[in-house]
Amino acid sequence: MQLSDFDYYLPEELIAQKPLENRDASRLLVLDPETGETEHRHFYDICDYLLPGDLLVFNDTKVSSYRLFGRKSTGGRVECLLTQKLETNLYKAVVSPGRRLPENTVFRLDCGLDVKILRRYETGERLIRFLSEGDADPVIKKHGLVPLPPYIHEKLEDYGRYQTVYADPEGSAAAPTAGLHFTKELLAKIKDMGVESAFVTLHVGIGTFRPIRCDNIDEHIMHSERYIIPGATAEKVKNAKGRIIAVGTTSVRALESAAEGRRLLREEEADSRLFIRPPYDFKIADGLITNFHIPKSTLLLLVSALAGRENILSAYKEAVELRYRFFSFGDAMFIKPKRGAFSGENRA
Secondary structure (H helix, E strand, C coil), X not given: XXXXXXCCCXXXXXXXXXCCCCHHHCEEXXXXXXXXXXXXXXXXXHHHHCCCCCEEEEECCEECCCEEEEECCCCXXXXXXXXXXXXXXXXXXXXXXXXXXXXXXXXXXXXXXXEEEEEXXXXXXXXXXXXXXXXXXXXXXXXXXXXXXXXXXXXXXXXXXHCCCCCCCEEECCCCXXXXXXXXXXXXXXXXXXXXXXXXXXXXXXXXXXXXXXXXXXXXXXCCEEEEECHHHHHHHHHCCCCEEEECHHHHHHXXXXXXXXXXXXXXXXXXXXXXXXXXXXXXXXXXXXXXXXXXXXXXXXXXXHHCHHHHHHHHHHHHHCCCCECCCCCEEEECCCCCCCCCCCCC
16 A cells, blocks of 8 residues: 555644643544444543443553753754653653754753763664763753644643543653543543453654655554553453453554454563554454544554544544544544454454
């Protein structure tokens, strides 16, 4: 398939710039992947599509990246986006202007910390060290700004709205945005229905915002992201009595990266370069709660692999016509599991 097969028209004004006042008040497009039929609800109606015994799998990563600003010795401005902490005072980061910041460059941040660039990665990130006698973390957290996606241009008053209500381990450069729709009250209601929950961790990398640059999608080199599958989650997947519904494409990537067979999941911590695109045989995820994704993106290819390219593009066209809100702070989609997606007899 060609990259142009995964394009669609999106008016810029439909890119959501701010979250709604109530997390679960977003609109919800429900897509049947077998018929292509759609329904239009609100996210607080998601319970109408869940069944006792279903297993929801959430990505519990917490956004921990920070944007910091400073100046080179020549006076030029520098922006430093921390993407991964490796050890005390040692980080991966995106620095700009990158071409003017070669290895061994030292610059000072506005918060008073000095930074040295050690080397450049193939991804374009830099390995940097804070030249601080003690741990620089307290200063970073005090002065750093939580980064927002590049398509959000308005200031966010409450950065807590760019975290899920269940976010726990820090390490992500971006939020797993499908989870932003859940409130604690909605999660309690889902639990009372007899729906099970499990958690994986996939630390979203800055590469999630980088476009595919080759026309032949099979030539695309997927970025790497760290994921963790706890033993408790592997057991819940193995023993699930109902359908497994992933919350977000990042949960799907973690689950499928550790899959050993149908409903068989390894307990592990590893890096994933899994590139899910049509055709793909899903071993763990039956259904998916997700947001609307960027044209020609790896995330759009992933949902197309699950629901069918034609179904996805038709649903997106309908969402545009009905003025849905797109991307991180936008509305949601539920890709329903196919009928008979799981019964106790079809376990691998």
